[in-house]
Amino acid sequence: MTDTEIVEQTIAFVKETLKGAEGGHDWLHIERVFKNTLLIAKEEKVDKLVVSLGALLHDIADAKFNNGDETVGPKLAQQFLGDLKVNEETINHVIKIIENISFKNSLEKTEEEKFSSLELEVVQDADRLDALGAIGIARAFNYGGFKNRELYNPEIAPNLKMSKEEYKKSSAPTLNHFYEKLLLLKNKMNTKTGTKLAEERHQYMVDFLKQFYKEWDPLVSNTGFTL
Numbered sequence: 001m002t003d004t005e006i007v008e009q010t011i012a013f014v015k016e017t018l019k020g021a022e023g024g025h026d027w028l029h030i031e032r033v034f035k036n037t038l039l040i041a042k043e044e045k046v047d048k049l050v051v052s053l054g055a056l057l058h059d060i061a062d063a064k065f066n067n068g069d070e071t072v073g074p075k076l077a078q079q080f081l082g083d084l085k086v087n088e089e090t091i092n093h094v095i096k097i098i099e100n101i102s103f104k105n106s107l108e109k110t111e112e113e114k115f116s117s118l119e120l121e122v123v124q125d126a127d128r129l130d131a132l133g134a135i136g137i138a139r140a141f142n143y144g145g146f147k148n149r150e151l152y153n154p155e156i157a158p159n160l161k162m163s164k165e166e167y168k169k170s171s172a173p174t175l176n177h178f179y180e181k182l183l184l185l186k187n188k189m190n191t192k193t194g195t196k197l198a199e200e201r202h203q204y205m206v207d208f209l210k211q212f213y214k215e216w217d218p219l220v221s222n223t224g225f226t227l
Contacts, residue, residue, distance in 0.1 A: 003049045006084055010056045013080055017060060022146050024139035025062050029130060033058065036126035040193045046119045050090055053081065054097035054123040074098050097123050103131075103167075103181055125194030128185045133201030136182055137208055144174030151175060152216065154224075178209060 001009075018027045037055040041048060057080075061073035074095045081091045100115045101124050131139065144151070150173040158179035159166065167180070186202040189195040213224035 001084060003052075006049065006086060007052050007056070009084060010053060010080070014056050014060060017076075022143060024142045024146075025059050029139070030056060030059060032130050032135065033123070033126045036129050036197075037123050040122050040125055040191055043193045044118055044122055044191060046122055047090070047093070050093045050097070050119045051122050053086075053090070053094045054101075054119060055126060057081075057094060058098050058101050058123060058127060060098075070099070093117065093119060096120065100124075101127055103128075103185075121190035122194075125189050125191050125198075128189065129194065129197055129201065131182055132185055132198055133204045136201065137205060140174055140177055140182065144177070147171070149174050152212070175209075175212070178205060 014030055015027045018025075018030065021027070034052065034055040037051050041051050057073075057077040059073070060080075061076050077098055078091060078095055081094065096115045096117070097120045100120055130136065141151070149171060150156075152175040153173045156172055156176065158176040159170070159172070160180065162170065162180060170176075170180070172180070182205060183202065186195075186198045189198050209224065216224075
């Protein structure tokens with residue numbers, strides 16, 4: 001089977017597996033991350049099959065939709081790629097990407113504990129881009145609605161020093177998520193292309209928050225958390 005055929009089979013598998021998924025973590029999210037990955041990969045010397053499969057399979061079974069079990073996604077991806085007879089080295093690399101891509105997994109690991117590869121950096125940047133800008137805003141509020149969370153509560157301040165477990169269990173208002181994750185991503189990008197693309201999307205979110213607070217309480221000019 002050629003690399004192109006492997007990718008095509010993977011696309012079909014992901015589309016079928018994620019039918020009916022929450023709108024911020026569905027096939028269309030995967031497709032955007034896949035396209036961002038290919039865009040960033042143009043400027044990096046990476047294994048194109050590894051980054052393609054990493055992007056396509058990175059959310060195949062997101063832990064937050066599987067009772068917090070972080071092993072479901074890697075196991076499902078490993079079984080699928082094994083059935084396609086993908087070589088073991090490629091499978092292992094893709095699994096490492098799935099296991100290390102998420103923001104929450106960066107909260108407690110030391111630099112020595114973190115898996116590192118240029119392929120992971122490219123896919124991670126692509127995934128983080130989809131959490132920024134207009135799409136990022138839409139995804140944040142879509143998930144907040146899915147979990148029946150408040151839009152904003154001025155009495156609940158963002159927790160900027162969360163552990164991984166606190167992050168996973170948080171039920172804070174959606175706007176807090178901007179401070180606890182989304183606004184931090186610009187400075188966590190790995191590649192030059194990713195960093196450049198993140199800057200515009202980051203500014204869009206900052207401007208959105210300013211407008212949000214202005215509309216929330218038009219009688220108070222400085223409402224909202226400090227940016």
